[in-house]
Amino acid sequence: MYYLGLDIGSSSTKAALVEIDSGKSIGVVQEPKQEMDIYAPKNGWAEQDPNDWWLHSCNAIKQLKKKYNITRAQIKGIGISYQMHGLVVINEAGKPLRKSIIWCDSRAVEIGNQAFKDIGGETCTSNLLNSPANFTASKLKWVKDNEPGIYKKIHKFMLPGDYIAYKLSNTINTTVSGLSEGILWNFKAGAVAQFLLDHYGIDGKLIPDIVKTFGFQSVVDKNGAKESGLSEGTPIYYRAGDQPNNALSLNVFNPGEVAATGGTSGVFYAVTDNLSVTECARVNNFSHVNYEKGKEARIGKLLCINGSGIQYRWLLNNLNVSSYDEMNHLASQVPIGSHGVCVIPFGNGAERMLNNKEIGTRITNINLNNHHRGHLCRAALEGIAFSFVYGMEILKSDGIQAKVVRAGNDNLFRSEIFTNTVATLIDQDIEIYNTTGAIGAARAAGLHKGDFESFGKSIMDNDFVMTYKPNKDKAPYLKAYTKWKQELELILNNS
DSSP, X not given: OEEEEEEEOSSOEEEEEEETTTOOEEEEEEESSSOOOOBOSXXXXXXXXXXXXXXXXXXXXXXXXXXXXXXXXXXXXXXXXXXXXXXXEEOTTSOBSSOEEOTTOOTTHHHHHHHHHHXXXXXXXXXXXXXXXXXXXXXXXXXXXXXXXXXXXXXXXXXXXXXXXHHHHSOOEEEHHHHHHXXXXXXXXXXXXXXXXXXXXXXXXXXXXXXXXXXXXXXXXXXXXXXXXXXXTOEEEEEEEHHHHHHHHXXXXXXXXXXXXXXXXXXXXXXXXXXOOSOTTTOEEEEOTTOOTTSSOOEEEEEXXXXXXXXXXXXXHHTTOSOHHHHHHHHHTSXXXXXXXXXXXXXXXXXXXXXXXXXXXXXXOOOTTTOOHHHHHHHHHHHHHHHHHHHHHHHHHTTOOOSEEEEXXXXXXXXXXXXXXXXXXXXXXXXXXXXXXXXXXXXXXXXXXXXXXXXXXXXXXXXXXXXXXXXXXXXXXXXXXXXXXXXXXXXXXXX
């Protein structure tokens, strides 16, 4: 028997099956094969059709069943992971009233910033643990202000994962974790953030019913079964945003445990039990998947680095090399510090951890007689690694003391140079696991039983790859990082 995991991204939907008894991954499929389109009717906007997510989810489920010869009756539960911060609005008939305003859309930035000023920084940080910023609540306020005809027709608003669960079950609900990622949860009161709704003039009736992150949420109905290929009555047991889910996939639940992601963008997601916030301008704070009202807090502090893996991909596309392996080989021929070549890798828009400054990518100190492609490759890997180290320093200033760092076996963490550099400079082991968000969501469906110990054991038994330990000789890494940081601060001071 199996659990099904869905990971609803902005690039694609992934579906995974895991054995219930062992937690072993059977397989993962992706739909569509090419990246989904993002509609950008204006500069800085980003929208997707929620029904595209549903179509690709159904196709992925059918493909998964066919590929692994699994019947619908063998799937006994569903877990859902999804792109965070998106806004879906539906009418009473359950139809989307407009395309979803997704996570990377920036139209509501000023709405959130103004709310932070009007409500007061102390009120926001002590209750919301964040600025309203460009999150789901602010996006809904944008619809209210700019599309009043649509706003009047809204029956409920949802996050992307809520919509997929609704399409499966014809039941509308959400989670505390989901509300917190939309900056709609008051941590001090342990309730919906009514003061923010009042400030925005949003009717609280638009918020779906709240269900537990782990537990019986709804079941697949007749229409959901017909379209998805699942059995009617199959329970949905779990739902969470992609970054909390990635942490769950790496068995990160407790204070001091940190999940790291090194894809197109980079992320540190650190769990704490402390509700105090000192870095809300640079770090986001959400209820983690195991947060429960009235119990010891479990908060996920999310630090995002936009200019991360995209920098290395840009080099791949422009250096006349065939693969990341070739780039890593070229980099390995160059010593720590890249003979002075320095890459500041922030070329993917405004960086929240740099107080939303957009400084771009800078490549400095190139000697045209002595430096070659290998220096660029090494300097890029080091520059991205240094940005992670810089991010960890910010998290430490916000009260995080890392006890363990776990990372997926994705593109950046496959590089020994990158991972050794981070491990050495933060003086912390980095454990590598071969897992994905879809696999984590599938396993999490079993946590409705509450057995977190067995959940962690299944990850260690099935996914553990290796551990990178800090190098004993830290001096050359520290020298290179100090030089990089000086270059960064010179740019920041003049921008």
